Amino acid sequence: MNNLIAYSFKEWLTDQLYFLGGLVYLTRDCLREGFKKPHNTKLLVEQIYQVGYRSFPLVLVTSGAIGMVMALQFGYGLEKFGGKPYVPRLVASTILREIGPMFTSLMFAARVGAGIASEIGSMVVTQQIDAIRALGSSPIKKIVIPRVLACLIVLPLLAAMANVIGNLGGLVVGSLELNIDAQFYYRRIIETSNIKDYMSGFGKTFFFALFIAIPSCYFGLNVKNGTQEVGVATRKAVVTSSLLILIGDFFLAKIFWVLEKWL
Amino acid sequence: MAVIEVKNFKKCFGDKVVHEDVSFYVKKGECLGLVGGSGTGKSVLLRSLIGLEKPDGGTIHINDREVSNLKESDWIDLRKTVAYAFQGGALFDSMTVYQNLAYPLNEHSHLSQSEISTRITSQLNDFGLAGTESLYPSEISGGMQKRVGLARAMMLEPEVILYDEPTAGLDPYNTKRIQELILKLKAKGVTAILVTHDMPTAFAVCDKFAFLKDKVIKEQGTTEQLKNQPNSLIHQFVEGNIL
Numbered sequence: 001m002n003n004l005i006a007y008s009f010k011e012w013l014t015d016q017l018y019f020l021g022g023l024v025y026l027t028r029d030c031l032r033e034g035f036k037k038p039h040n041t042k043l044l045v046e047q048i049y050q051v052g053y054r055s056f057p058l059v060l061v062t063s064g065a066i067g068m069v070m071a072l073q074f075g076y077g078l079e080k081f082g083g084k085p086y087v088p089r090l091v092a093s094t095i096l097r098e099i100g101p102m103f104t105s106l107m108f109a110a111r112v113g114a115g116i117a118s119e120i121g122s123m124v125v126t127q128q129i130d131a132i133r134a135l136g137s138s139p140i141k142k143i144v145i146p147r148v149l150a151c152l153i154v155l156p157l158l159a160a161m162a163n164v165i166g167n168l169g170g171l172v173v174g175s176l177e178l179n180i181d182a183q184f185y186y187r188r189i190i191e192t193s194n195i196k197d198y199m200s201g202f203g204k205t206f207f208f209a210l211f212i213a214i215p216s217c218y219f220g221l222n223v224k225n226g227t228q229e230v231g232v233a234t235r236k237a238v239v240t241s242s243l244l245i246l247i248g249d250f251f252l253a254k255i256f257w258v259l260e261k262w263l
Numbered sequence: 264m265a266v267i268e269v270k271n272f273k274k275c276f277g278d279k280v281v282h283e284d285v286s287f288y289v290k291k292g293e294c295l296g297l298v299g300g301s302g303t304g305k306s307v308l309l310r311s312l313i314g315l316e317k318p319d320g321g322t323i324h325i326n327d328r329e330v331s332n333l334k335e336s337d338w339i340d341l342r343k344t345v346a347y348a349f350q351g352g353a354l355f356d357s358m359t360v361y362q363n364l365a366y367p368l369n370e371h372s373h374l375s376q377s378e379i380s381t382r383i384t385s386q387l388n389d390f391g392l393a394g395t396e397s398l399y400p401s402e403i404s405g406g407m408q409k410r411v412g413l414a415r416a417m418m419l420e421p422e423v424i425l426y427d428e429p430t431a432g433l434d435p436y437n438t439k440r441i442q443e444l445i446l447k448l449k450a451k452g453v454t455a456i457l458v459t460h461d462m463p464t465a466f467a468v469c470d471k472f473a474f475l476k477d478k479v480i481k482e483q484g485t486t487e488q489l490k491n492q493p494n495s496l497i498h499q500f501v502e503g504n505i506l
């Protein structure tokens with residue numbers, strides 16, 4: 001029994017090391033080939049459309065709902081203490097610093113990470129990745145880099161929109177449910193939130209984009225034996241990027257606090 | 264001069280040894296017919312020749328350049344001159360037939376879009392695929408996919424072509440057509456390896472044969488020699504007497 005645990009732990013550890021090594025190699029290849037000409041803007045634009053435009057409704061609904069719920073909970077919770085006027089500030093800074101970028105990224109990981117891993121995985125299974133190589137081009141350049149760049153461009157934009165829509169949701173609930181004057185609510189958001197709040201949340205999304213895109217590409221490219229593994233790769237991509245986002249968020253938040261104190 | 268020279272080639276997948284010790288060479292303009300039972304590693308051998316699989320031993324020389332340890336970035340250049348026609352076509356399923364054929368030209372040639380279009384039209388005619396330009400791979404038959412794959416591999420006019428069962432699953436008319444196309448390229452001096460079970464085509468096209476069995480090349484010989492030796496392994500294999 002102990003042996004079995006030790007064995008599976010060893011196997012697990014080897015897997016993780018392979019994964020980490022694979023990520024490092026993939027990142028290195030991306031950096032190496034990303035700067036080489038020619039740059040394929042058409043592929044990038046296509047990916048931005050696939051990844052971004054299509055994720056927009058999801059982000060819209062998620063962030064709006066979260067803003068509304070937060071305003072409601074804070075409002076009723078603080079009512080007893082006469083804290084209602086603080087609702088705009090609380091909702092705004094929580095959304096800007098954490099919830100907006102975080103939820104957007106998690107939704108993005110579920111939607112786009114899964115899409116990337118399964119698409120690339122299927123391309124491996126149907127030998128399309130081999131075909132790209134056999135025709136003298138690089139899958140990193142043709143497949144991986146456009147997706148990574150698209151995520152890097154799109155996720156921050158989506159997060160920025162989520163911030164606005166989340167606060168808008170808060171404002172709607174604030175004025176309709178909590179009877180906070182909409183103009184007052186709006187002014188409070190503007191007065192109390194500052195660029196630091198905004199940047200500390202927004203800045204994280206660039207890291208989150210990488211946490212999503214690179215592991216998803218990695219798992220897709222490493223599919224070996226048939227369609228069943230495509231499903232496994234997809235699941236791994238979503239789980240891994242979500243975990244990286246959640247864990248990374250803590251450390252990034254810490255780093256951003258330190259930076260803020262400095263600046 | 265040998266364009267392709269394989270010496271003591273070895274390939275395993277985990278514990279499974281596919282090739283133990285395979286050696287052969289193909290001279291410029293020659294066509295080697297590679298025959299062997301299903302699962303003897305013909306595709307793996309071709310894939311190794313173009314760097315899609317890494318050998319576990321031995322050497323591969325292409326145009327006198329040792330390639331078995333080449334980095335992926337160096338392969339990219341080499342693959343412009345060595346083409347591999349996949350057994351299953353391996354078409355890009357998000358692209359139309361036209362886009363599939365245009366892919367290698369857009370990547371490696373400096374042709375204008377109108378020149379590319381002319382080339383593709385004539386290529387499609389040669390392969391009996393006229394009118395399929397705007398169809399997606401899922402909208403054409405398996406045999407058509409195979410021909411598109413072959414057409415795509417020939418698009419850049421490579422010096423070496425590795426055909427992986429190019430006529431399997433085709434009707435006699437199209438088989439003949441492919442056979443003629445292969446001969447036409449051969450007349451232009453293209454070096455080739457042809458993996459096939461279609462012996463009439465093989466005899467029409469190949470200058471020599473290698474028979475893959477039990478992880479090694481069991482028999483080699485020129486087409487002439489084979490024709491005069493009805494007891495050879497290849498003959499027996501073709502007639503279905505041995506695997």
Ligand SMILES: Nc1ncnc2c1ncn2[C@@H]1O[C@H](COP(=O)(O)OP(=O)(O)OP(=O)(O)O)[C@@H](O)[C@H]1O
Nearest residue numbers: 276279281299300301302303304305306307308350
């Ligand atoms: N990626 C891989 N991983 C593990 N084993 C593999 C892999 N690719 C091929 N093999 C094994 O190598 C052997 C040779 O396969 P290959 O596809 O080269 O056969 P083949 O001679 O082309 O057969 P066919 O005539 O049916 O196309 C098979 O037994 C196969 O199981």
Ligand SMILES: [Mg+2]
Nearest residue numbers: 305306350427
């Ligand atoms: Mg095969």
